[in-house]
Amino acid sequence: MKSKLLAVTIGTLLATQLTGCMGQMGLSQLVTKGNLSAVDNRYGRAGLFMLLSPVYGIAATGDLFIFNTIEFWTGKNPITDKAPAVVDMPVEAIFKINPHVSDDLKSAPVKLTQAQIAYPDEQTVTMTLAYEDGSTQLLSGHKVGNDVDFFLDDAFITRVSNQELIAYSQSRLR
Structure with missing residues (x-):
């Protein structure tokens, strides 16, 4: 029983680590938006950031292990209700691929x-x-x-x- 639980735990950790890091970080965005909306000057925002630092940590952990993983596998972030923007966005590549290649x-x-x-x-x-x-x-x-x-x-x-x-x-x- 312990070996099955260990295998499931390792598999879950690998799946979240390999798929969750490159998401929209929707929950973290909500916390940041709340911080920026609460106070209208930089000193107040910095102070609020310090007070909310545990909340930022919890939000980022939730994004990394839960919400970004859901976004990767389902094609939609449950917080932002949007398709993946980060991993699927086109960028200027160093090497151009011939458009006629398969x-x-x-x-x-x-x-x-x-x-x-x-x-x-x-x-x-x-x-x-x-x-x-x-x-x-x-x-x-x-x-x-x-x-x-x-x-x-x-x-x-x-x-x-x-x-x-x-x-x-x-x-x-x-």
Whole structure:
């Protein structure tokens, strides 16, 4: 009995941690709105914030473990009554994906099991991708002047300049 309870508890914690962090934080928004509506000057709001700090903590915990998880799984936040805005919002991506590439390549989860990198020559890098279903794909990058062309199974994906790749790799090291 204890092992089943432990398994359910761990599963619940994992499900909430993996899905609840990126929501609208609707309950926390309500607390903040109440604070901002109660007093009309910064000192009063700061004082009220200090007094309400336990309420902010409880609201954020409720959002993280309950309401954002419900939002993720149902597609609607029960507090704001709105669809997910954070995880589904489009952003300016570093790498542009060719609009002609299949939608399967643009969505998650990708069930990748193995990736093997090879350097056939000084101008080329290849990565063989193996998936859970047994299929494989070949991702390759070919240096062309000051750019790198990326292909997936010989279908062009995008062209990225060397400067963009260097900037991206340096941003990942910070």
